Amino acid sequence: MSAETLPNGQPAYKLLSHSSDNGSVPGYAAEATIPGPTLFIKTGDKIKVQLTNNTQSPVSFSAPGLSTGNAAAAAPGQTKSYQLKANKPGTYAYQDDKAAMLGLFGAIVVDEPGGQIQSFVDGDGKIVPIDRSRLNKEFVLFMVGSTFWGSEISSDGNQKPLWTNPDLGAYQDDLLRFHVLAIGPGHTFHLHAHRWIQPGSTQTASPHIIDTHILNSQNNSHVFTVKAGTGVGPGVWQFHCHLISHMQSGMNGRIHVVSRDSGKSADSIAGASPSGAIFGHDSDHPGLATFIVSDEPASWFRSARGDALSPVTHTKSLEIIPPGSSVHFIMSDTAGVHTITSLLWPSEAGHNDHGGDHFMIPFDEAKAYRGGAILKLNVPGLYVFTCKIHPFMFAAVIVDDPATDGLDLGNTIDMVSGIKNLPTSSDLATCLLHTFFVTTVPGNWQNFTSPEPWKTVYPDVDVKVDIGTVNLQDVLHTRYGDNINLKQLGKPAVPGVGEVWVDTQFEKTAGKTKPGTITVVDTSNWKLKRKIALPQINLNNPHNMWPNRDHSVVYTTQWFDNKLTAINQKNGKLISNVRW
Numbered sequence: 244m245s246a247e248t249l250p251n252g253q254p255a256y257k258l259l260s261h262s263s264d265n266g267s268v269p270g271y272a273a274e275a276t277i278p279g280p281t282l283f284i285k286t287g288d289k290i291k292v293q294l295t296n297n298t299q300s301p302v303s304f305s306a307p308g309l310s311t312g313n314a315a316a317a318a319p320g321q322t323k324s325y326q327l328k329a330n331k332p333g334t335y336a337y338q339d340d341k342a343a344m345l346g347l348f349g350a351i352v353v354d355e356p357g358g359q360i361q362s363f364v365d366g367d368g369k370i371v372p373i374d375r376s377r378l379n380k381e382f383v384l385f386m387v388g389s390t391f392w393g394s395e396i397s398s399d400g401n402q403k404p405l406w407t408n409p410d411l412g413a414y415q416d417d418l419l420r421f422h423v424l425a426i427g428p429g430h431t432f433h434l435h436a437h438r439w440i441q442p443g444s445t446q447t448a449s450p451h452i453i454d455t456h457i458l459n460s461q462n463n464s465h466v467f468t469v470k471a472g473t474g475v476g477p478g479v480w481q482f483h484c485h486l487i488s489h490m491q492s493g494m495n496g497r498i499h500v501v502s503r504d505s506g507k508s509a510d511s512i513a514g515a516s517p518s519g520a521i522f523g524h525d526s527d528h529p530g531l532a533t534f535i536v537s538d539e540p541a542s543w544f545r546s547a548r549g550d551a552l553s554p555v556t557h558t559k560s561l562e563i564i565p566p567g568s569s570v571h572f573i574m575s576d577t578a579g580v581h582t583i584t585s586l587l588w589p590s591e592a593g594h595n596d597h598g599g600d601h602f603m604i605p606f607d608e609a610k611a612y613r614g615g616a617i618l619k620l621n622v623p624g625l626y627v628f629t630c631k632i633h634p635f636m637f638a639a640v641i642v643d644d645p646a647t648d649g650l651d652l653g654n655t656i657d658m659v660s661g662i663k664n665l666p667t668s669s670d671l672a673t674c675l676l677h678t679f680f681v682t683t684v685p686g687n688w689q690n691f692t693s694p695e696p697w698k699t700v701y702p703d704v705d706v707k708v709d710i711g712t713v714n715l716q717d718v719l720h721t722r723y724g725d726n727i728n729l730k731q732l733g734k735p736a737v738p739g740v741g742e743v744w745v746d747t748q749f750e751k752t753a754g755k756t757k758p759g760t761i762t763v764v765d766t767s768n769w770k771l772k773r774k775i776a777l778p779q780i781n782l783n784n785p786h787n788m789w790p791n792r793d794h795s796v797v798y799t800t801q802w803f804d805n806k807l808t809a810i811n812q813k814n815g816k817l818i819s820n821v822r823w
Contacts, residue, residue, distance in 0.1 A: 624653025
């Protein structure tokens, strides 16, 4: 296998070759896919995986739940070997230890040597035993963040990527086996109009029949068999996460069941793809722009291909897609919880009579959780998203009509504050753009310790607004100044008493993967007295502080984490760290 980087910046596994003692080698996809190729083996088999890393980050291979003898991660350009042993039947996730939620995951199906699989419930209620050779299709569905990632295995073993929130297809009475797996926080899987046997329930005497199953922790899996349309006939049926906040965020797909004599297609329809149409990558298939929700200052919403885009956009928090492609958020690099909430959007996007996205825009997650979101954007223009808990987090998406000159910002925008039909050339609209590029580009932050004037850098691109096509850089420099002299820092004319403790929230130090320190100033001379980084707890965006009654202990919270830390005031040492 290899690990590859897809056009939208997400990593994925690819099957290069496969040899087996039984000689049965299925037809894998020729490209790297999410989920990765599904590996079928039998109980007692051993697997040797040779992984070549063609990405820019270390990549590993592990399969929680299976016996492993794994080596370390493969560095970029390196090849490593991993070994697995299948001790019991079931479906197991394989993954990278750090980037699983971002796309480095796939499934290993361990079947019984005789081929027996999960029995199904027939239309008359009878429990019917079955072996794998009778299946018409198998579907592999991963529940990740707030998105389904899927693939299909046909009866002849060929595998087809279905990407995000697919529309599954089957003929009535087809026998279908589902492999549902969770990566990251847990989910509840529900499939409409179909029922199956609960795992662990006896398959012969009064089994427990269900249509919903909880995958309550990371790397859970659930496998079941159904007969398509049993008891209900042809139709279109939804599958989704039964947690309302996850379903609200886009975690749902469909299965369409058609009769064989209807003339209708039973082919599955793939959803938005990391290899689809996005800025700089042409395709006939809808694309997927992915934002990683992170704890990184400025790049709190970071495009998965931000490094490649930033020479054009000057920020890692801006994506560009054509109409009909989707934007995807995944909380794969944050220790906290967030919401995905529309801050502003093209006015037409909220109205269906203009071909808008009125079911999804404005988008607002009512509850903060470790998840994400996925939404399709049809109307050209500028969309900006934020987090209601951390309002300086910004992600911007320009939906650009390729037939127009310049990047489309739309004619007017609506705002979460209630403002409607604001012209995109207005001072307020361009002031918000100025704020976005200052907030999301560290090089644009004001530095009061530098003698150089403050200069902001904007993308040198043409944009289409209500008054025509203009150069964005020229407009913002003209309206908001350039080479501004900042007032130099000074210190109070008189000494103070005691110390001032400051949460220097974005400061980076060695020995930590998260930003943030505490700076202690001696007020008798207004000089730096101490830096507190607490690398042993990976102090993460410290934000609020208060002392105990005698000021011997200082408490600080970490705004992007779940920790409350007690610090000795005299020496700055860690006393205790409480998680919740």
